[in-house]
Amino acid sequence: MLATDLDCSETFANGLNSTASNVVFHLAGHTLSSTDCDLSKDISGIFVPGNVIGFKIDGGTVTSFNDRIVLSSSKSRVTGMTVTKACLFSIALQDADNQLDMNVVTLGVDGIGIGPGDHNRILSNDVSNHVRIGVEISNSSDNNQVKNDIINNN
Secondary structure: OOOOOOEEEOOOOEEEEEOOOEEEEOOOOOEEOOOOOOOOOOOOOEEEEOOOOOEEEEEEEEEEEEEEEEEEHHHEEOOOOOOEEEOOEEEEEEOOOOOOEEEEEOOOEEEEOOOOOOOEEOOOOEEOOOOOOOEEEOOOOOOEEOOEEEEEEE
């Protein structure tokens, strides 16, 4: 659980890297932020690598960074989050069987990107006000579901 707001500005590093499976990261209403935006570096608010299974993120805000949340994991979930002001992707899914639900994803260059990734579910999110794309599913992805979302002004 995040006990207080966390500002990672001027570190040019990820806010959180998790390498453990079956973890719940509850932000408890707090904000994970950074003013660092350098597309020559991999800088994510929350990064979960591909060997992780069953990671859950909920209950807070991730703002700024290059990418807000990157799930290369499988069977993971992001729920009840506000994800805003991305330098590139607000949320990137890069594996299978993940779920994004009841999130507000706004004010980035791109909203939600899937790829490559199969059987992911994008359900009941507000994905609005991005410079380019609201939701993007790559050609190398199959059987993904986008349902009951507000996708507006992208």
